[in-house]
Amino acid sequence: MAASDPAEFWEERYRSSRDESGQVWSGRVNAAVEHEVAALTPGTALELGCGEGGDALWLAAHGWSVTAIDISTTALAVGAAEAERKGLADRIAWVHADLSTWRPTSSFDLVASAFLHSPVELPREEVLRRAASAVAPGGRLLVVGHGAPPPGAKLSHEQHGGPPLPTPDEVLASLELADGWTTETSALVDRSAVWRDGSDITLVDAVLRIRRSDVSA
């Protein structure tokens, strides 16, 4: 039976579900992250729930100085090894932390989270509110999540044990932001993908990008 403790669950997931490349995920940047960040001026970036670091590695390769947090040491080790291999090790700090108790201690030009979903305990709204507080004046918060369960999935996300999937506008509302933020993207975006059985499918990403005003409130 799968562990219900978040650290154990994710550690087990990363240890047991690797493919022949030794990874669980593709290792590539998420399409929505690439699309939303490609035109931004690089600076400091914080990534929450970085997994094996596909996004962190892409950010670093595009000039960002990245702090990447995850609860799984196995996932972080995969990312760190890849960073070493790509000559990006000095651009990414890999941080082992549980976001349930994590508190930001500095601010960043970009705070990003991609698919920070979990079938075990994860106070996602609370984590994202703290994430917003870590955005520097003039900086951005990017939240990418699943906008819909994969087509043909026998069970919905909720039935798998995850909370309901919020729309980008619902994510925005849950951030309970004060004045001084501008919404730059709030969209459900279709994405072509190859499903586990090899079939071509369309997934839906829920994408929210907001910018904090230059003047610190």
Ligand SMILES: C[S@@+](CC[C@H](N)C(=O)[O-])C[C@H]1O[C@@H](n2cnc3c(N)ncnc32)[C@H](O)[C@@H]1O
């Ligand atoms: C669905 S994966 C997404 C990984 C990565 N962002 C990506 O897009 O490939 C969710 C990630 O969140 C991490 N995570 C879940 N709960 C966490 C927590 N409480 N603290 C830190 N990371 C957590 C998991 O270890 C996992 O790497």
